[in-house]
Structure formats: C-alpha cells, structure tokens
Amino acid sequence: MNCSGCSDKDIDKKSLSCNVCKLIFCYECLNIDAKKVASLSKNQLASLKCLTCSNVSRRRNNDNTSARAKADQKVEQHSHKPAASQSSSHSGNCNPVPLTLDSISQLLDEKLSLTSPFVINMREALKKDIKELVVAEVKSTMTGLMTDFSTTTDFLASEQTDIKNKIAERDSKIEELESESIRVQRELTSLNNRLSAVEKLSRDHNVEIQGVPESRSENLLGIFKSLCTAVSTPIADNDIRGFRRVAKIDPTSDRPRNIIITLSSPRLRDLLLSAVHRYNKSNAKDMLSSRHLGITVDSRRVYVVEHISPESKQIHAASRKFARDNSYKYVWVKYGQVFLRKDDNSNAVRVKSCDYLKSLV
Known part of the structure; x- marks a missing residue:
C-alpha cells in the first residue's frame, strides 16, 4: 500500500485514512506519533484530516490576518516534524522548508492535478460510487419490472384460464346443440317420410290430365268421358268421385292448368293409365290429343299421368x-x-x- 503523501510503499499497518478525501497516509505525513495512535479516541479518529484537507478548510474560512498568521505559524510548526522525519528517512542533507500560502496553493494545485494520485484516487472512488449507484438503481428497476411482469403474467394466466373455461363451456354447449340438431334432423326426416307417404296415399285414387286447353264453358266430366271413350276404357259415373283444375306450379307458364280426376280406387286409375299407354303405343303417329277429347279449336298433345x-x-x-x-x-x-x-x-x-x-x- 502506498502513502498518498510521501508515496512510501512500506507503510504496512502504520497508516490511517483521511475522513475527508478518504486517502491513506502514513503516521509521519499525518504528524502523529506511532505510540499515541492506540490512545486516540473514536471521536479523534472520526475527525482525523490530512494536512491538505486541513489547509483547504482554513482557506475557505474568512479569517482575519492575525488568526491566519497564527494558523500559518501552527501549520509551519506542525510541518517541521514530518519534513524532518521524511528527510531523515530519505536524505540527511535536506533542510525543512517553511510553509506559506503560496506553497500551500502550489501543493493544492499539484494535488488537484488530473495526474495526481489524489485526483486519480478520487476519480476511482467516484467511479466506484457511481457504479454502485447504477447497479443499485438497475437492480431496483429490474425488481420493479420483474414485479410488474409477474403481475402481468399472473393476470394473463388468470384471463387465459377464464377463456379456457368459457371455451370448454361453449364446446359443451355446441356438442349439446349438435346432438339436438341431429335428433331434430332425424325427426324431420321421419316426418317428411310420413308426410310423403300420406301424400302418396291421398293421391293413389287420382289421375292427372295435362295439356287440355281451358275455356269458360268447359265440361270437365264430359272431357274425361271422351278420354275414356278414346282409349276404350269406360268408367261409370259412380266411380268418378271428383274432378277439378289445380293451380299452376309456375304462375308465369302459358300451359293450361292440369285436371285432377279422383276415382273410386287405385285399380281403376291403373287401368286407365295402362289403356292410355297402349293407345299411344299403338297410335304412334296419332297419339292422344285434345282433338280426341272433342276440343278442335286448339289441338295439342294430352298427357295422362299419376297425380x-x-x-x-x-x-x-x-x-x-x-x-x-x-x-x-x-x-x-x-x-x-x-x-x-x-x-x-x-x-x-x-x-x-x-x-x-x-x-x-
């Protein structure tokens, strides 16, 4: 360890630090007898200052001339011993130099120079303090960020759990609705099949005649009788339960409305359909038309089919x-x-x- 005053490297444990600049000095530079160090109180050690810091404190005070002269004399008296001690350790030919304000100013300039050990040590101490402050601030900031991040992640985890629960609830509801939809579709299909069967049964007795021209004075029963005569299949009046024209599926079509004839049994219907089929097959060049039904004004092809x-x-x-x-x-x-x-x-x-x-x- 080097002394900041005399740059002596062999001070070992015979050194103390200044409570102002925090630099290390040997006992001789501090003008302290090595035998009296052990008897110094804690207050004396806490107020210990090096010669430079003591002189700086005096220069900052606005003392009068007499007080400053006394201080200069006291400084000169105190400085004789370390100078003599230092001269005895390095060279026996050096004479003690009296301290003046100019010499102190020069000494301060040397101490405060950028290349002086004092300034270098001060800069190192400042760097260390700044580094510690920065590290502490960074740690504090990181701790705050970690706390905020933990709070945010906890909130997001909670929200994610809620969303998962809601999604699971929705999935369960969707599965129930899908099952219900499948059941309803099956019931609807069954009802459609039953309705189709009922409609088929309700039409089993009917014959549909297509392509017969319409007129206000038409006689549907007479037209049907003429058809039966044309295909050689007479049907008694008591076997004819009803006859009517029905509405068009496409209202914009120019085709005449179809005629529905209701017979007494499906057997009579099948007999009539077979007779029409045989007639058209045997008269391929003169198939059944409105002319065969006694309508000569607008002759067109007539079709007899199932209703x-x-x-x-x-x-x-x-x-x-x-x-x-x-x-x-x-x-x-x-x-x-x-x-x-x-x-x-x-x-x-x-x-x-x-x-x-x-x-x-």
Whole structure:
C-alpha cells in the first residue's frame, strides 16, 4: 500500500485514512506519533484530516490576518516534524522548508492535478460510487419490472384460464346443440317420410290430365268421358268421385292448368293409365290429343299421368333433363316414384332425390 503523501510503499499497518478525501497516509505525513495512535479516541479518529484537507478548510474560512498568521505559524510548526522525519528517512542533507500560502496553493494545485494520485484516487472512488449507484438503481428497476411482469403474467394466466373455461363451456354447449340438431334432423326426416307417404296415399285414387286447353264453358266430366271413350276404357259415373283444375306450379307458364280426376280406387286409375299407354303405343303417329277429347279449336298433345306430389314432380323434371343430357332412353313414374333406364338391356334405377342424379354421372 502506498502513502498518498510521501508515496512510501512500506507503510504496512502504520497508516490511517483521511475522513475527508478518504486517502491513506502514513503516521509521519499525518504528524502523529506511532505510540499515541492506540490512545486516540473514536471521536479523534472520526475527525482525523490530512494536512491538505486541513489547509483547504482554513482557506475557505474568512479569517482575519492575525488568526491566519497564527494558523500559518501552527501549520509551519506542525510541518517541521514530518519534513524532518521524511528527510531523515530519505536524505540527511535536506533542510525543512517553511510553509506559506503560496506553497500551500502550489501543493493544492499539484494535488488537484488530473495526474495526481489524489485526483486519480478520487476519480476511482467516484467511479466506484457511481457504479454502485447504477447497479443499485438497475437492480431496483429490474425488481420493479420483474414485479410488474409477474403481475402481468399472473393476470394473463388468470384471463387465459377464464377463456379456457368459457371455451370448454361453449364446446359443451355446441356438442349439446349438435346432438339436438341431429335428433331434430332425424325427426324431420321421419316426418317428411310420413308426410310423403300420406301424400302418396291421398293421391293413389287420382289421375292427372295435362295439356287440355281451358275455356269458360268447359265440361270437365264430359272431357274425361271422351278420354275414356278414346282409349276404350269406360268408367261409370259412380266411380268418378271428383274432378277439378289445380293451380299452376309456375304462375308465369302459358300451359293450361292440369285436371285432377279422383276415382273410386287405385285399380281403376291403373287401368286407365295402362289403356292410355297402349293407345299411344299403338297410335304412334296419332297419339292422344285434345282433338280426341272433342276440343278442335286448339289441338295439342294430352298427357295422362299419376297425380304425384310437387317434390316428385321436381324429381321427375330433373330426371327428364338428366336423361336428355346423358342419353338415357326411358323415364317414367310408377306408384309415385320416378325411375330411369339407360337402354333396353339396363336395369331400372329409382331416383330418390335430385342430388341422387349426380351419383349416376
């Protein structure tokens, strides 16, 4: 360890620190007898100052001339001993130099020089203090940030847990709704099937005549009687339960409204349909038309078919279009169901729905 005053390197434990500049000085530079160090009180050690700090304190005071002269004399008296001691340790030929204000100022300038040990040590001490302050501030800031981060992560974790619980609750509700939807769809399908069966039964006695021109003075019963006569299948009046025209599916169509004839039994209906089929087959060049029914004003082709539901009519229309586009030879309706056949050697295919036609491509 070096003395900050005389730069002696062999001071070992014979040194004390100044309580102002915190520098280390040997006993000789502090003008203290080594034997009296042990007898110094704590207050004396706490107020211990080096010669430079003592002189700086005096220069800052606005003392009068007499007091300053006394101080200079006292400083000179105190400085003789360390000078003599230092001269005895280094060279026996040096004479003690009296201290004056100029010499003290010069000494202060040397001490406060950027290259002086005092300033260097002071800078190191400041660096150390600043470093400690920065480290402490950074630690405090990091602690605060960690606390805030922990609070934020805890909040996010809580929110995430709530969201997961809500999602699980929604998933459970969706599963229940899906199960309910499947059940309702099954019930709806069952009801549709039952309704279709009821509609089919309600139409089993009916015959639908298409293409008969309309007139205000028309006699639907007479028209039907003429049809039965044309196909050689007479039907008694008591077997005819009703007759009427029905509304068009497409109101914008220019086709005449269809005629519905209700017979007493499905057997009579099938007999009439078979007779019409045989007539058209045997008279391919003169198929059944309105002229055969006694209507000569506007002669057009007349069709006699089963009375099927609107849904079956849609399937029948889609099947006819499909047959034209895909070279199917036969399309017909029997017992309220639509059938297709590719050619004479192919099997008949029942068309269950319009979507079913896509599977036949």
